[in-house]
Amino acid sequence: MPRPLLRSAALVAATLTTAGALAACGSGDDGSAADAPSSSTGGGSGAFPVTVSTAFGDVEVPEEPQRVVALGWSDAETALALGVQPVGASDWLAFGGEGVGPWAEGRYDEAPEIVETLEPSLEAVAALEPDLILDTRSPATEERYEALSAIAPTIGQPEGVDAYLTTWQQQLDLVGQALGRTEEAEQLRSDLEQRIADAAAANPGFDGTEVAVGAYSSEGFGAYVRGDTRVDFMESLGFTNKQAVQDLATESFFVPVSDEQVALLDAPLTVVFPIFVEPSQITGNPLWQTLGSVQQGNAVLLDETLANAFSSGSVLGTGYALDNAVPLFAEALQG
Template sequence: MALSRMRRAAAAAAVAVLSLSACSTGATGENQASGTAAEDQFPVTIEHAFGETTIEEAPERVAAVAWANAETALALDVVPVGMPLIEFGGNDHGTTPWIDEALDGLDASIGTENAPVQYSEADGIAFDDVAATDPDVIIAAYSGLSQEDYDKLSRIAPVVAYPETAYGTPWQETTSMIGKALGRSAEAEQLIADTEHAIADKAAEYPQLEGKSFIYANLVPGGDTSIYTDLDSRPRFLQALGLTMAPVVEENIKGEEFYITWSNENLDQLDSDIFLSWVASQEVADSLASDPLLGQIPAVKNGSFVADADPTRTVSISAINALSIPYALDNVVPLIADAATAADNAK
């Protein structure tokens, strides 16, 4: 993709260093981090929800837990020694198209000797598997670590935890924190700027998005409707494109919550220009308009809604990060723009 090529061109010197050598476990974090040590002086101290973590020297072996963290490292051209399998929205490699592209470009494709170790987090953090990678640092800036999780991981290596709210770290802050931990702060700030520029450019391609109100939810025929708040990365992504959260959602947020549950008896009150939902299957998506309850949502009636049954598209914005954003821009935004056009036509 264009953004990925631009990043790699800007970091050509670092990539050249990367290609010269790699750890036996496939970690290229050693070369990338130490290559910028003169710029980012160690030790560095990173504050987070559980206190602060001091990293004494540029890490050579980087392990990731939870979503988005391994992807952010890859966006900074650092291949982790270990990372979680993508078990929702993933492909046969337990990765995604954007992860595969990054690994291919860093000579660390899954199945090769330089590839990261992958571990399942279906039952929670794989502590033993993480420990087996012998990491110098564990990145979890976007995660839901408990105090117990943090304490266990800290016995393995220094941990970069989330700054305030579990699973609430904006992708920009995730990028900054991980960049600092890896000795790549300047690269992280450039990556943020490039990515924000790419978002603005994509929004400019679809002027019909500007100012449209939206609701992002999970619709389940016969079940409760969950509506995501702006603590969640999906609404944040839509807001970055120029859309605004529907007033009916903002008025019903009671505190720091990622979603609110909406009674199906009141679905006709969910007024917005655009309504977006991830759904479990294409069959569910096709049934929404005719569902006696869900069909009462104004945007569903108007045809200005997106019911996305593609798990890869869904995961690209569910834990959005600098590596997944280009994919989301190319594959999710056009769907939203079509709904915005339908909203205009319905007026």
Template sequence: MFERRRVRGLLLPALVATVSLALAACGGAPADTGPEPGASPGFPVSVEHALGTTEIPAPPERVVSLGYTDQDAILALGVVPVAIREFTGGQPSATWPWAADLLQGQQPAVLDGEFGLEAVAALEPDLIVAVSAGLTAEQYESYSRIAPVVTQPVGDQPFQSRWQDTTRLIGQALGRGAQADGLVADLEARFTAVAAEYPQLAGKRAAVAALSSVGAGQFFVWTSQDNRGRFLTSLGLTVPATFDELAGESFYADLSAERLGLLDEADVLVWLQIPGTENATLEAQPGYPALRVGQEGRVVNASTEQAVALSFSSVLSLPALLDTVPAELAARVGG
């Protein structure tokens, strides 16, 4: 994910200032009272996730999208959140063009900057989707006093969930699991078809990199276990093991200017520009003239929208990338 302030490679505005006494009055999560007369089919549902099991008693009608990119899956499933977390780019309703039509003319509130629990409580949500929010256990407990909360899938570290798992988990929480399964199956089939269309990509080494927004002379390279890297591997490409090794348990590796030459381990490089970062083109970097990948024309310079779509890596943003990026990759690897 992009970062506007460095916390493990992402901008993570403070999620919680303090838990006020007023919030305690919001009450706990709904008790498990079993199906009531007239209950909606499929509800209540129990959703198991990384920080617990959440009971959702009825179809949610006021959904807060607290994760940085969760709104895409929510919208794809036909639900318009009452509020959406700003991630990057300052788009209307914090929603990028590939998802804007699914707002159905509504204008959700935008949670931006440093907001507290009170701001979320004031929205009166009946579900808080925090799959890509990176909540701590304490933050999860605090938000759960407001409404049922779902976080990333069981076993996943924050910000490392596959788009397939995110879509399915949110579908389960919304009572639209079958619809989510269909969306996943359709997009996976699309990836398979595009990979077959560009067989020259198979086995080639590729990486996604960017200038860090935390200071000049620092760079990010995302791993094979990040959705940016998974986009490449889904097309038959491989991410050099060096970057996974450098990243350790993180989803990206930090490179200093002195190590920029490691980018030459890739046969083709996708270069992203993080919105708001100055002099962020690869060509503007002091080490660029020595890079073979640049000298040989093997760099795909992503547009701002492509860069953000790749960072979202959602069921809505990925189809637009498949329309353009694979052809650009194929043109640069040759063969």
């Protein structure tokens, strides 16, 4: 999971409940526009100017972007999926290097400048001379949006969507519009949705099966509710989020689970994501061992890479999770 220097940002975004300061997180050297790579923009299918509707109003992108800075969670992966290489990007999950997961590796000709996450340096962003800023899944404050918009046209989350809750479909649509690649975005969306439908059809036992989707960190256990990419993914496969967990939902997509409430994670299928902890800290936890789903072999503890694929919430990461997690779920249900 994320390295210590970036843990506070990723944990806030991953849970929105963890106590801790919303401090600015590590970034690479600011760099200069002259030293930064140019975005790859060949093959765009849209005519410019284009207007993109967001929670902060309509945003006009006057011409095909040549220098894209991707600041929102998985915005860089989404741009890469559409064939555009950002010159700057935030590394929310602290992958290091190019700032993307293994499902998106090899898509850069030259690594982008890495920019802070929760509080990106405006000077660093401006130095990259962007003509488009992507910020579709982020803290989503008016102040952040206005500051970034003063540098370049900025694409925030869709109207009616709270911080960090932009779905991979919405993100793909927004980024596709802004880059003039709506046809490519529609094709990627259609392809992945078909793959998900095929996986659900191939596993009829998923349909209607209750699932508890949890996490474990140094703060203890917690559970996700609808609106989180992890739960939404599970329900797209036919699962139903455990009602007792869903009943605890607030404005956050994450529910703390006290030691006395750990039984909330017991379900016909339990899926748990480690956050900044080794899997052994979960499997060796006496509370984990009390769950009926664990005792019966119906619990799945994801490894770091697969947990990050789910957490990325991008079209590429979701595809990776689909290929690698569905067999684990099917095996657990047979156990």
